[in-house]
Amino acid sequence: MDHSEPLLETPLFSAHRALGARMVPFAGYQMPVQYPDGILAEHGWTRTHAGLFDVSHMGQALLRGPDHATTARALEALAPADFLNLAPGKQRYSQLLTDDGGIIDDFMVTRPLAPEADGTLILVVNAACKAGDFAHIAAHLPDGITLIERPERALLALQGPEAATVMARHCPQAAALDFMAAIPATFDGIPVEVSRSGYTGEDGFEISVENDSAPLLWAALLAEPEVKAIGLGARDSLRLEAGLCLYGHDIDLATSPIEAALMWSIQKRRRIEGGFPGAERIQHELAQGPARVRVGLRLEGRAPAREGAEIASGGAVVGLVTSGGFAPTLAAPIAMGYVPPALSAPGTRLDVLVRGKALAATVASLPFVPTRYARKPKAGG
Amino acid sequence: MTSVRYTKDHEYVRVEGDVAVVGISDYAQQQLGDVVFVELPEIGKIVTKGGEAAVVESVKAASEVYAPLSGEVVEVNSELEGAPGLVNEAAEGKGWFMKLKLSNPAELDELLNEHAYKDFLDTLA
Missing domain, CATH: 2.40.30.110 (Aminomethyltransferase beta-barrel domains)
Incomplete structure (x- = not known):
């Protein structure tokens, strides 16, 4: 990354400053690494109550085609999960792979619930990789399928054992979701896309919202007694305790999903059929074991x-x-x-x-x- | 009368007779955040001004602590082993790292006094 580029701000930059956050450069953005309570307190709060994270630096995009099967197959040519059989309103974790089976990035894919959205998949990729990921995906799409970036959207994560209680007050439909399920909903009247997922090992939600509404959503959540703002420092210690990979560290271009112990994210049909980049190596590693x-x-x-x-x-x-x-x-x-x-x-x-x-x-x-x-x-x- | 001196690497020295108490400044602990481990030198180790003397680990990263003065380590703060958070609570008090028997007390003159250190911190803001 070119560090001479001016750092970007998320729509919540002022909110972080007002809370006394320590801002650091991360993936080209100024992000809060911690608030005045500090990483240990923030980590503990998330494990016992509910932590609110600004993850708006992550890359959001839509993959749009004529129907689900066509769009799913286009993504299956780049990543080893079974997207074809992903049910409406469900989410799946996968990896963009090189032809050698190395990991370009790991990402989340959601099939929208609404029938009128059939043919669209919602993608969330890592902040530091988003430009490369989107260029890679766009360059490998067949005619009739387009990648639409969503820079107009922010992303918040609410994580912890009390997250569902908090969500129930503002967005009851979300509180009824299962893990790795997603719906379009309204939060105090604000249109949002909510999934029951996260990066802490706790129950929780990720909430995608238009940039303009993000400060309102942030403030409404932070006003709840169970909720405190949590920085990237605690996000890292929480995901490490949960055994979750951090791209560029635990996984990279040299590691395969099998080496990374992510075989659970490659569904049976794909293991057998292959048809994704690096399938030869990955099928070999599945059969013989990785090095x-x-x-x-x-x-x-x-x-x-x-x-x-x-x-x-x-x-x-x-x-x-x-x-x-x-x-x-x-x-x-x-x-x-x-x-x-x-x-x-x-x-x-x-x-x-x-x-x-x-x-x-x-x-x-x-x-x-x-x-x-x-x-x-x-x-x- | 004791006086406290500082380095531009944010170590402090509090001289008590021919022994100097060494630690990291309150500014340094604030910058580090929650301290979770301190690796202290062995007693008897000879350290040289500017050389590695200890390592302080926050949740996020490890940072080296340099000897602000030359001398022999005559005592270390063993309380930090079980309670590294003392560095955050009282960096320039109960969170001290080690005591040095100085081999060249004249080096003290090269360090910043409290006023000069504060001025230096202002340039970092």
Whole structure:
């Protein structure tokens, strides 16, 4: 990224300033890394009440074609999820892949609920990748399908065990949604698109709204006693505890979804049929196992291991930490990184090298902190 | 009478006789945010002015702490092991890092006094 470019502001810039946020450059935007309460307090608040995040820097777009099957197949040529069988009003996580099966970005795809929107898919991509993603998608679309960017929209996330209680007061339809479901709705009369999803491991919502209405929506949510504004610092520690990947760190052009332990996001039909970039590598890795795999690590002691720290076994370096820090919920250091599959079983003892010292670590199952998504109990289970 | 001196890297030194108490300034802890770990040197370590003496880790990142003066580490604040948040609560009080027996007290003159440090902070705003 060219750092000489002036930094962009989201529609909530003034609101962050008024709250006393510390603003930092992130993906070309000035974003709040923390508010005066600080990252630990913000993290704890989100795990116990409801945290409000401005994620308007993320890239929103529509993929529009003549009918669902045509649009879904166009996206299936770029990403390995089953979009064809995605039901109206449902959302799916996937990855844009290179021909080698590396990850260009990870993103969310929603099939709109309204029948009149048939043929449209709603995309949300990472802020730092959005220009590249949109160019990549647009360059690979068949005739009759267009990518429509939505810079006129902001995105807010409300996350935490009290998020649904808060939403019920302003947008009751949203409070009735299941995890990974989405609807168009109104919030105090403001038109919004709401999904039951997020990046914290908690129950919660992501709310897309026109830029002009974003400050009103922000203020209405923040006025609720359960809600506090949460910065990007806590967003990062929350997603790490939830074992979720951060693009550019835990996943990148070199990692495949199988290495990244994201095989759950490639539905059965796609695994069998292929037909997505890198299918050869991914099908091979599914059958034979990948050369390395993403794992969680619990470190003994209190010293955190950061991205780039070497992971060792029996004195030999076997991998690298891709995200690491202090887990406020566990009051202990945690990390994610890549190791050979033979060393990936939970309980495997490894070392992480921090400033020349070998710190004892144990492979932990992910997520580190149990997720609390609003999933309907499965019938007949 | 004790006096506090500062470096432009935001360490402070409070000289008490021939021993100097070293830590990071209140400004530094504010900039770091919540401190979750402090790696302190071993007692007996000889440090040189400007050399690495400790590491302070916030939730977000690790930062090196440089020795503001040359000397021998004669004591470290072991309370920080269990309560690193003391650095945020009282950076220039209970959140001190180490005590140095100075090998070259003349170096003290090269550091900023409280007034000069405040002026320096004003230039960072």
